[in-house]
């Protein structure tokens with residue numbers, strides 16, 4: 304009965320049921336709760352009422368592993384998403400049975416406004432789904448994104464940088480460039496061993512995006528290179544692979560005397576995010592000291 308009233312957005316009925324002590328998180332056979340239903344259908348008032356009730360579980364998962372946030376993002380229920388995100392207790396990176404986070408759902412459905420909001424609130428931009436696809440793989444497979452609440456200024460910059468026409472501002476490639484500028488890893492390979500760039504069919508476009516993607520780690524070929532070697536100054540490996548003791552540069556074969564971490568390019572960009580993220584990034588950048596490697600003669 305509770306589910307039925309939630310489904311129909313019968314606010315008063317829901318209120319009465321709650322005031323009579325009805326369980327606030329009852330589940331049906333699919334594991335769906337009233338909050339799931341209200342989020343799916345975008346019933347903002349009912350969602351507000353449920354969220355204000357003691358004992359509401361905002362991160363409850365149904366049998367498919369979906370949280371109310373997954374449902375609201377999928378249905379592009381902007382008002383409901385804002386209400387959920389206002390709850391300090393909402394978790395942004397819960398994966399459903401297909402390993403999709405709400406951010407991955409937002410990208411695969413072409414909802415750029417929600418994608419932007421989730422990134423700004425600190426959702427993991429490098430989460431991958433059950434097939435190893437990151438948000439960049441999913442963006443490449445999305446032909447057109449919708450413009451609702453989309454970060455048009457940033458998209459415009461990306462579009463100009465790629466030398467594309469304005470009518471391509473909401474294309475998957477421009478969205479991918481935007482996601483990369485927010486820290487998404489262009490070198491991550493999915494389970495089929497494809498990087499997001501491998502999914503671009505147009506060779507010219509691929510080349511253009513390649514020039515913007517940061518250099519790849521020459522050892523694992525799966526991450527951004529952030530460690531350079533001295534004295535030749537070639538950028539060679541990611542942080543993890545920087546532990547491999549190289550005697551010679553992988554590019555020019557000059558002897559390596561020492562190595563140093565280069566600040567990741569997006570530190571500045573990412574400071575549009577929460578203060579906590581900025582502080583973390585600052586600490587991380589202070590810790591990027593240099594270390595010597597002894598080269599035997």
Ligand SMILES: [Zn+2]
Pocket residue numbers: 520521522523524525526540541542543544
């Ligand atoms: Zn590596």
Ligand SMILES: [Zn+2]
Pocket residue numbers: 535536537552553554555556557
């Ligand atoms: Zn070199």
